[in-house]
Amino acid sequence: MKQLIGVYGASGFGRQVMPLIKSQYPYLDKSSFVFIDDSKVTDNLNGHEVLNFSEFLNYLSAEKSVTIAIADSKVREILADKLRRNNIPLIAVEASTVIKLDEETIELGEGSILCNNVCLKVDIKIGKFFHANTYSYISHDCVIGDYVTFAPRVSCNGNIHIHDHVYIGTGAIIKQGIPGKPLIIGRGAIIGMGAVVTKDVPAGAVVVKNPAQPLVKSFKREENSVKIA
Structure with missing residues (x-):
């Protein structure tokens, strides 16, 4: 067998x-x-x-x-x-082109998928079932929770904490935090394609644009027209 x-x-x-x-x-x-x-x-x-x-x-x-x-x-x-x-x-799945600058300082949970040309730098902790699509990178002193998803070309700079179940869209850029005060993306947040995140994102929020801001849906009210004969 x-x-x-x-x-x-x-x-x-x-x-x-x-x-x-x-x-x-x-x-x-x-x-x-x-x-x-x-x-x-x-x-x-x-x-x-x-x-x-x-x-x-x-x-x-x-x-x-x-x-x-x-x-x-x-x-x-x-x-x-x-x-x-x-x-x-x-x-876990890891493309042959993945770069780990200092593997001894990188902690990666079970079940991850790292696609082509993903780069993990130094002093990084990543939870289980993480997905990083092509050309995404994670810089120094980042902590990433479980079931986090990076679309292609996500730029995750240093001192960032990303909580469980966050989705980050293609080409999004997350500004570097500072030692002792990391930039935080809360549980279940969604970062839109191409967004530039410069400050903390609350749990469950959806943010878009540059600089990133909450997504506000607009609803157009349709008026019924009444003809009087």
């Missing part, structure tokens, strides 16, 4: 992660890598078998493991708990 490695998530990000994880296991053939998709609409994707979770569990294999390639952090947490309950090992 062969080793079976599953990429949980068959959307765009999952398809990008598949080549990265295959490169980590060059001694395995293509059939050892599958997609897991609970709402699957096809049996094959980019030459790999697509299984739902029950099919993955029942697949005849001596050794199974999974990485979770789903951007929604709440879903990642639910799936991680499900995999643990079923005693499925959770594995």
Whole structure:
């Protein structure tokens, strides 16, 4: 029976992660890598078998493991708990082009995915199931919680604390904090694409623009016109 490695998530990000994880296991053939998709609409994707979770569990294999390639952090947490309950090992993915300036000073939690050209500098602590997409970087003295997501080209400068379940959009820039007073992004906050964050962001807030400010939705009221004959 062969080793079976599953990429949980068959959307765009999952398809990008598949080549990265295959490169980590060059001694395995293509059939050892599958997609897991609970709402699957096809049996094959980019030459790999697509299984739902029950099919993955029942697949005849001596050794199974999974990485979770789903951007929604709440879903990642639910799936991680499900995999643990079923005693499925959770594995990290790291592109060969990732740069760690001082690996001895970097703490990285389980289940992370680091895509091409991600750069981790020095004295960094990162929680579990962190996703960093292409060309993102994290500078010195940063603390990042669990289930945090960086889209491509996120610039996370020094002395920043990011709490659990934060999503940071493509090209966002976070200003450096200062020793003893880090810039803080609260739990569940969303930083919009291209935003420039210069001050703390409250938990659950959505901020956009440069400098970053709370997103305010405008609602246009439609008036009913009444004709009188």
